[in-house]
Amino acid sequence: MPHKIGIVGSGGVAGIHAAILAKDSRVKLQHFFDVEANRAQAMASRFDGHAARSLEELLAECDAVYICTPNTTHEEVATHVLEAGKHVFCEKPFALNLESATRLRDRSARSGLIYQVGHNRRFAPVYKILKKAIDSCELRPLSVHAKMNRGELANPPWVWNARLTGGFLYETPVHMFDLMTFFFGRVCWAQVAARAHEHGELDDFSILLNFESGLQATMKTYAHASWHFPFERFEVYGMHSTYETFEMERISFTNGLESRTTTYDFSLATMHEKWGYIEEDRLFVDALEGKSLPPVTADDGHNVVELIEACYQSAREGVRVHLRSPVRKF
Numbered sequence: 001m002p003h004k005i006g007i008v009g010s011g012g013v014a015g016i017h018a019a020i021l022a023k024d025s026r027v028k029l030q031h032f033f034d035v036e037a038n039r040a041q042a043m044a045s046r047f048d049g050h051a052a053r054s055l056e057e058l059l060a061e062c063d064a065v066y067i068c069t070p071n072t073t074h075e076e077v078a079t080h081v082l083e084a085g086k087h088v089f090c091e092k093p094f095a096l097n098l099e100s101a102t103r104l105r106d107r108s109a110r111s112g113l114i115y116q117v118g119h120n121r122r123f124a125p126v127y128k129i130l131k132k133a134i135d136s137c138e139l140r141p142l143s144v145h146a147k148m149n150r151g152e153l154a155n156p157p158w159v160w161n162a163r164l165t166g167g168f169l170y171e172t173p174v175h176m177f178d179l180m181t182f183f184f185g186r187v188c189w190a191q192v193a194a195r196a197h198e199h200g201e202l203d204d205f206s207i208l209l210n211f212e213s214g215l216q217a218t219m220k221t222y223a224h225a226s227w228h229f230p231f232e233r234f235e236v237y238g239m240h241s242t243y244e245t246f247e248m249e250r251i252s253f254t255n256g257l258e259s260r261t262t263t264y265d266f267s268l269a270t271m272h273e274k275w276g277y278i279e280e281d282r283l284f285v286d287a288l289e290g291k292s293l294p295p296v297t298a299d300d301g302h303n304v305v306e307l308i309e310a311c312y313q314s315a316r317e318g319v320r321v322h323l324r325s326p327v328r329k330f
């Protein structure tokens with residue numbers, strides 16, 4: 001029997017997941033719900049499902065739910081879904097402050113249900129190559145520089161509003177914080193300088209992260225850079241080696257003083273593959289099948305929120321902030 005999946009929220013990212021899940025024979029896309037009924041109806045027509053009139057109606061018909069609603073709703077909707085005994089895939093960010101993240105993590109742990117967070121970058125081919133090089137010790141990261149810029153805080157029209165996004169770090173750079181801990185392990189402290197240029201919210205961050213391994217990483221993130229390419233990049237330095245990503249299009253590396261540079265280019269792959277969405281959805285369905293554990297857990301989501309909160313605190317108070325709990329379990 002296929003897994004009956006419902007999708008809450010019928011906007012941009014819901015369309016991406018629905019298009020991918022619709023090709024997985026293990027899944028039946030069952031119901032769509034959106035507070036704007038016409039949007040759910042459009043998705044239902046496109047994917048041969050039903051438009052539910054309420055979240056409750058959707059929950060009654062599904063085994064698992066994708067939550068693709070705005071950031072501020074994630075805890076509330078996920079709590080409803082868990083209380084109904086259904087598995088959860090919820091888009092990033094996990095939550096918008098530490099109290100909310102802790103509540104949701106603990107609720108998810110008590111439920112025994114699957115909870116996967118939508119940190120899709122982990123499954124982008126360029127980042128998989130980087131992660132494999134680190135895990136296989138081909139690359140021993142000694143120093144890191146990263147950036148993730150946005151072009152503007154104008155589109156979609158609510159993205160400038162920190163009350164709706166949780167703040168710039170929760171909207172876009174949240175992906176980089178997840179990757180930082182995924183690649184390099186536990187962050188011990190963060191030191192951050194930040195400024196506000198528009199809309200009264202901090203939108204320009206210079207971040208220094210110190211990891212348990214001793215590794216130091218710098219990260220720059222700025223909200224109004226134009227969409228000058230690449231707006232996302234990692235430079236990871238080992239002993240006489242450099243790995244460099246160029247957006248999610250390309251990764252180049254030189255390993256040793258005498259070695260030539262190797263480049264893998266994914267520019268011809270589809271956006272769904274390049275950005276990691278196909279693999280994250282496949283792994284969620286694998287977890288529903290009991291084949292594997294979900295690859296990005298509520299614990300992971302919680303740890304990213306803790307790191308972001310530490311960065312905001314450091315920026316506000318001008319102090320180095322030490323993290324309390326491990327950012328990742330190894």
Ligand SMILES: NC(=O)c1ccc[n+]([C@@H]2O[C@H](COP(=O)([O-])OP(=O)(O)OC[C@H]3O[C@@H](n4cnc5c(N)ncnc54)[C@H](O)[C@@H]3O)[C@@H](O)[C@H]2O)c1
Pocket residue numbers: 008009010011012013014033034035036039068069070071073077091092093118119120156171
């Ligand atoms: N992982 C990624 O790469 C990625 C990319 C884009 C968006 N996202 C995340 O996905 C989420 C949705 O983003 P989007 O770009 O699709 O937004 P969107 O505005 O295009 O769509 C959100 C939809 O949710 C509906 N909605 C709002 N509140 C609701 C509620 N309580 N119940 C049901 N429906 C509700 C809205 O009417 C809208 O149709 C956000 O949290 C965003 O951060 C993640």
